[in-house]
Amino acid sequence: MQCSDARLLVHAYLDNELDAGDSVRLARHLADCPACAAELKRMQQLRNAIQRAKPSYAMPDALRMRVLAAFPSSASESAPAPEIVQRITPRSPMHSWRVFPVALAASVLLLFGGGEMGIAWQRNASATTALTEEVMSNHLRSLQSQHLTDVLTSDRHTVKPWFDGKLEFSPQVRDLDAAGFVLVGGRLDVLRGRRVAAIVYRRRLHEINLFEWPDSAANATPVHADAGDGYTMTHWVQDGMAYWAVSSLNRAEMDDFATAFRASPALPVPAGR
Amino acid sequence: MHAVPPTTTPHRDASRSLHFEQNVLPHLDAAYGLARWLARVEHDAEDVLQEAMLRAYRYYVVGGHGNVRAWLLAIVRNTFYTLRAQVADAPALDEFDEAIHGNDGDGSTPESLLLRDADARQLRDAIEQLPVEFREVLVLREFEECSYKDIADITGLKMGTVMSRLARARERLARAVGGVEGGQQHAMQ
Numbered sequence: 001m002q003c004s005d006a007r008l009l010v011h012a013y014l015d016n017e018l019d020a021g022d023s024v025r026l027a028r029h030l031a032d033c034p035a036c037a038a039e040l041k042r043m044q045q046l047r048n049a050i051q052r053a054k055p056s057y058a059m060p061d062a063l064r065m066r067v068l069a070a071f072p073s074s075a076s077e078s079a080p081a082p083e084i085v086q087r088i089t090p091r092s093p094m095h096s097w098r099v100f101p102v103a104l105a106a107s108v109l110l111l112f113g114g115g116e117m118g119i120a121w122q123r124n125a126s127a128t129t130a131l132t133e134e135v136m137s138n139h140l141r142s143l144q145s146q147h148l149t150d151v152l153t154s155d156r157h158t159v160k161p162w163f164d165g166k167l168e169f170s171p172q173v174r175d176l177d178a179a180g181f182v183l184v185g186g187r188l189d190v191l192r193g194r195r196v197a198a199i200v201y202r203r204r205l206h207e208i209n210l211f212e213w214p215d216s217a218a219n220a221t222p223v224h225a226d227a228g229d230g231y232t233m234t235h236w237v238q239d240g241m242a243y244w245a246v247s248s249l250n251r252a253e254m255d256d257f258a259t260a261f262r263a264s265p266a267l268p269v270p271a272g273r
Numbered sequence: 274m275h276a277v278p279p280t281t282t283p284h285r286d287a288s289r290s291l292h293f294e295q296n297v298l299p300h301l302d303a304a305y306g307l308a309r310w311l312a313r314v315e316h317d318a319e320d321v322l323q324e325a326m327l328r329a330y331r332y333y334v335v336g337g338h339g340n341v342r343a344w345l346l347a348i349v350r351n352t353f354y355t356l357r358a359q360v361a362d363a364p365a366l367d368e369f370d371e372a373i374h375g376n377d378g379d380g381s382t383p384e385s386l387l388l389r390d391a392d393a394r395q396l397r398d399a400i401e402q403l404p405v406e407f408r409e410v411l412v413l414r415e416f417e418e419c420s421y422k423d424i425a426d427i428t429g430l431k432m433g434t435v436m437s438r439l440a441r442a443r444e445r446l447a448r449a450v451g452g453v454e455g456g457q458q459h460a461m462q
Contacts, residue, residue: 007440008436008437008440010440011436011439011440011443012421012436015414015421015439017420017421017436042447043443043447046443046446046447047415047443049392049393049396049450050396050400050415050446051415052393053392053393053394053396053397054415054416055397057305057306057309057310059301059302059305059322060315060319063305063319063322063323064301066323067301067322067323067326068298070323070326070327070330071290071293071294071298071326071330190299192298193294193298193299193301193302194301194302195302
């Protein structure tokens with residue numbers, strides 16, 4: 001193998017894109033060629049550095065809201081979007097697009113029926129229904145797909161750091177052993193198009209999915225949402241985080257869960273980004 | 274072949290919206306990330322994302338896109354190029370690139386040869402300053418975690434070209450941040 005080929009294949013190798021035959025040929029070449037072996041190491045270091053430097057460009061909430069508001073939500077029949085979708089044909093250069101958010105802002109106003117532009121979509125009744133359904137379907141999917149957890153451990157000190165760099169916030173992972181809820185692990189999930197943390201607990205044979213994401217709303221005590229089919233759901237807001245818990249436990253036990261979680265000490269949250 | 278019924282009944286639209294919500298919206302963060310890296314400026318990224326999502330909604334066909342994430346990223350990319358082409362009289366972004374890129378190789382004091390966490394900022398700047406044809410493959414691979422096949426689909430490049438662009442992008446990056454040879458003693462953080 002020529003060095004010029006090896007310099008290229010080093011990248012495919014690091015990217016896990018090299019087939020077995022080329023891997024063997026590359027390995028042979030690297031064994032004989034310190035310069036190419038050094039190149040592999042150098043590129044490996046660069047990749048590590050890139051991953052460390054990976055920014056979590058969090059999508060601004062206002063933008064998320066504008067984007068989501070532009071589509072007819074399957075949950076709200078009165079969504080105003082179709083004519084907007086038709087009407088926006090980009091002819092103007094990027095910077096003069098500013099009319100667009102105005103049109104959308106108007107539609108958001110229609111959708112939320114109030115002048116409070118900063119209102120979180122979760123507080124809209126129909127949006128809450130949609131969220132309830134989505135929490136439910138995420139829960140069911142997590143149980144069916146053998147993908148309950150990405151990180152499987154009962155140690156909260158392992159679960160919490162696992163989320164670092166995967167989310168733009170630091171989720172609350174609390175030890176509820178004393179209350180009879182065993183930490184199983186955590187996973188990334190998506191609710192309403194936004195990445196959230198799913199912390200999984202278990203009591204007896206019942207899995208509990210606890211979804212968390214930052215919410216600027218005031219603290220709110222647990223409210224039950226009826227999920228039907230024997231599932232119970234409860235949600236609350238505490239210290240800037242929204243929580244949705246869902247499981248097949250009965251209501252009393254879900255209450256216990258919410259109470260135990262809310263009462264247990266928060267792990268120190270690293271200083272905000 | 275059966276005739277495909279028209280898809281304009283309200284019921285169909287509602288179910289299409291639901292599919293869109295469930296299959297496309299989960300990739301919104303990925304779409305934003307790519308828009309942000311390509312446009313580099315927040316408000317341009319917002320324009321790209323909003324237009325891309327409208328296009329995606331308009332062109333979405335239930336079950337018609339294989340890898341939905343790659344499909345959406347391709348729309349984001351195309352939207353970026355379309356909008357950029359429309360900004361005819363604005364300073365060309367790539368000329369700007371080259372101006373900044375002139376510092377390849379120089380200004381690398383021995384200290385800057387070390388890639389530490391503190392250099393994350395520098396590395397991100399260097400990525401932003403890569404010409405867009407290199408930046409897009411790098412970002413798709415490193416941040417959006419796409420396979421070569423996905424990147425080829427998204428960009429319309431051949432797989433071999435994807436690999437060589439990636440190699441050149443990384444090479445430029447390594448040079449721009451002053452090489453990574455000195456990183457060993459700092460690897461432990």
